Amino acid sequence: MGRQPCCDKQGVKKGPWTAEEDKKLIKFILSNGPCCWRALPKLAGLRRCGKSCRLRWTNYLRPDLKRGLLTESEEQIVIDLHARLGNRWSKIASHLPGRTDNEIKNHWNTHIKKKLIKMGVDPVTHKPLQKNETNRTSSSRKQRSPSSSETSNTSSSQPSETTNKSKETSQIYDNTSSFEILCNDEILLSYLLGDNEPPLIDKSTFESRNNINDENCKNDEMFASWDECAAWLMDCQDFGVEDMDFKLDFLNEVEMIDFPNASDNQTN
């Protein structure tokens, strides 16, 4: 018995998200939380599949996302984890706060894979490449289909752990936690919803409110830093959130603040 489609295909919009749709989704989730993806589009006034909303939120709009290319150290972690876990992108992503499985998967396919091949390492087995394999795997857009067969081979060549899909939820990055933290941050939230004056932000406030020395922080359940949070908010501004009920003018001032780690993130 086949599954019912996750949404009514008729009248469901596909393709790239518009700023307007992003606004609606953000506004709804900030108000109601990321729940009931199936019902969300209707409630939020979006002509989108719930699945599409979830993807948009988790891969692009989530406030705790890092932007930009993976750093060298992140890449190394991905390579190490891939050697152990295979193509289990969500598992790998759970070790990299602020990174999504989709992002890591894309980065793997577009950057790391090539890098490893160049270094003479088979990106599937993580063992030294045979010479003919190097030629075979030289990247070309036309070779997408072969790569799919490659990936299906991957599954068989992956560590046995791959087939044993035991639940490891404790390791899975809980993307709701950052959201809860955002929601619990009453000052920020009420400001985002347009109820309050802009929060006064200084370095010490950032550090204390982010519990930078808190053990929990090491578990990556926060924004990586306030500047990243602010960066996300600035992205909101980029796609026109300033037109919403939200008022994000204060972000221009935030930009002027010298955040800890800000320069690191810029360079990455």
Add this chain to the structure above:
DNA sequence: AATGGTCGCAACCGCTCAATA
């Protein structure tokens, strides 16, 4: 400047899993 090829990212599709009735 025009054109064709390539690249990289965002989004979609189909499947599986877990929870629930």
Add this chain to the structure above:
DNA sequence: ATATTGAGCGGTTGCGACCAT
């Protein structure tokens, strides 16, 4: 025990941006 549903995962594709000719 079984059917149904919601959510998540991994593979694949579409398309705009970029580059070479």
